[in-house]
Amino acid sequence: MSTTTSAPGAAPQRRLVEMAWDPVTRIIGNLGIYTKIDFDNREVAECKSTSSLFRGYSVFMRGKDPRDAHFITSRICGICGDNHATCSVYAQNMAYGIAMPPLAEWIYNLGEAAEYMFDHSIFQDNLVFVDYCEKLVKQTNPSLLARAERTPAPHANVHGFRTIADIMRAFDPFTGSFYREALQMSRLTREMFCLMEGRHVHPSTLYPGGTGTVATPQVFTDYLTRLVQFIDFVKKLVPVNDDMFDFFYEALPGYEHVGERRILLGCWGSFQNPDVCDYKYETMSSWGRAMYVTPGIVVDGKLLTTDLVDINLGIRILLGNSYYDDWQNEEVFVAKDPLGNPIDQRHPWNQTTIPRPQKRKLDGGPYSWVMSPRWYDRTSGAHLALDTGGGPLARLWSTALANLVHTPFVRATGNSVVIHLPKTKSSGEMELVWRVPQRANTLERNRARAYFVAYAAAMALYFVDKALERVHQGDVKVFEPFEVPDEGIGCGFHEAVRGVLSHHLVIRDGKIANYHPYPPTPWNASPRDIYGTPGPYEDAVQGMPLFEENGPEDFKGIDIMRTVRSFDPCLPCGVHMYVGGGRVIEERHAPMFGAAHAAPDAPDAPDAPEEK
């Protein structure tokens, strides 16, 4: 089926072919990618993404006991539920006016570090890397595979794979040796997680005020021995990643522009420092800067802020083409923060979620269950479409530039992060250096993920030391009793595995009056907002060059899939994206299915929710 559509503008004609992948697999949740491809110029001209799931957490949490919030919000995500539970505990601590005993903080940090180790490595090795495995590369880029066969792996002496093609084979699903070892490692790290937080993926032992984990020496010994085994694996993982991505840069000149977008990175910080953190909003700037992953916003390679209060005040939730009613004229829950700063009506504290299900209209009407989180930059007046770089890229970038983390095993330098790993069964000590890259693109998002696994493992060595120091002194207190106030507000900031996570809570009458979690995926995959600013995926995919050797008939879309997966999409958190513009005349050809969607007449027009 083919149709032609004309749009405003006088750009030269392009022949575009419609291509769709729905659902995108090897991610968490349900994502569909709809593109228009210019095969003559090997470029993606247009991209829409859809996710069609609404569950209504913010709706059904109203009126519930606030102490239930972390149990409930954990269920938002089936791979990083504990990040939600932890963030909710942080927000509750603030609302209840309590700090956790130091040992409890170390236990949380150890649990969350294990989560990063588990989640990043299963995602990288068992989901992302399948896009780089022999089975797929053979289908999409046979000549690249031939070259990989001839290319020796630079770190062969460390990881044992002689050529790049040997690495590719090691990641074939289920049969590849590294694939299977990684699955096994994902179990080891989950056992470490369970030692601290009880169960994976929805923890059992977290409570506001602390944890129920019994702080015996054995718990930490069991963790440490597994950690050392895992570090042995990390020492192979990082060079394997470096070899693969460096090969892509070398073999496919121009690959650095795949998935590239302007450097607009957000990180909300991770791993509290109990010496500083008191969960008071008034002191949040200082305890935020004491975190062992530094919160920050990086724009065009410059660190804009590391202040969690600044970060909090700038959050805005804009509506795009979403199935919701606006809340501009709804209730104001928080007019001023505890420091007296005004809180915008579009801030999560003041959001009222009113779902309005209706027919999907990909041609300019509502088609999304997701809104568009943005960060309002007071200095420029812009609503910045920050992304998380899949999590690790923003975390490492912010931490490196801020130069505030100086621990025995992990050290920021101002332009890099140095990670020191101890001797393990198959190798001696190893120092890894992650350097701030030139661009934010698909390969650097992926590379950062491997380095952050090492970062989390090395930080965990420090956390075990700090925890055992307490236990050895006989301090095993892990919980601080509290009262739920009749009214209060709280906010929690954390890093979910795939990036920024915030929870905003308002208590009235001792019950939840408002609760809005903002996980990474709405940031990364948001649609155009009311100002016409596209979301990060849209930026990254639109105009992207293609290197796949197949034509339209057997096109797999591998470069697009690599880009989407580099952000570590996690759709239960909700996502939608839409890219408009760029084309004048298009020829419709739908190889995947027989239908085509009409094109928007004015793709640059601001999106306005349409009601039934």
Add this chain to the structure above:
Amino acid sequence: MNQDKPIEEVHILWISEGMSCDGDTVSMTAAGQPSIEDVVLGLIPGIPKVHLHNKVLAAETGEDFVRPFRHAARGELGPFVLVIEGSIPNERINGEGHWSSFGVDLETGEPITLNEWIDQLAPRAWAVVAVGTCATYGGIHAMAGNPTGCMGLADYLGWDFRSQADLPIVNVPGCPIQPDNFMETLLWLLQMATGRAPMIPLDDRLRPTWLFGKTVHEGCDRAGYYEQADFAVDYNSPRCQVKIGCWGPVVSCNVPKRGWMAGVGGCPNVGGVCIGCTMPGFPDRFMPFMDQPPGAMMSSKLVATYGKFIRTMRSITARTLDKEPKWHHNGPALTTGYDPRGPRSLVGDKYAPYGGNSGKEARR
């Protein structure tokens, strides 16, 4: 059973597009007894060759991934086990909209709802498995006040549903599933397929009896403290947690005994109160989670002398918790008590500390 000869090859069609978090799929990858790769690679004796179609683990993407599901819906695939993850939304209450979908219609380009897939696939499936508490009984997304009217698979298909192999729906609850509980259930079904195992034993809530036939309390290593009436008063303690929120005495689950994975972790055994996440009444009948369950006071006082009486009282409580709330249904109206602006019992100056208003004025 409608089965003449052993099945040599079987497909597992796993749809996680219910109202889910994909946590059961993720949890399944944690299992070691058996592991998913052992099953897929045929390393466990006595089971058919398994073709797994699961979104999180699939190499294929897009239409390549959906194709076997379409074949199955047309009756063109060999025998398959349908695994449903996530609660089933009520798609009768939202006009032309949808709450959840999986793939698109090849003719119209419209999203295909989960419900349409279930209607097509369940009657053709050799066996149907509901994985996790959302799919089994509605779970967290079916909480009071929810907007989607969602429910469990048996509420949707009917509790008397029978598959091609004349099996009821097999429910493996847990939020998420204990990894090995699920894989062991799957293994039993695969052994049934080759004629090596008898009919899977299920209770009246369709749970495998050997996994869910005992209470949390009966397998908990803190039960000894209970016996001595030695109770924790806050979460700093290794003693019995029934006074600080644990529902273990009346919840059907083997986690404290089995651990979470490889014997590590769990719930009350490692300091996490049992919140009843395997139960049909979860979460509503267990909230607020951190309060002492009603009845715990009496039973914990009487424990020393009235064991038999307590067992009777507990069985009454357990029967209540084994029921889903009445708003889990596929009727044409939403009855969850949904109110996006409520509840709001207070107005006026009380919100002065944060400068808020009640919203009444703002909306006017």
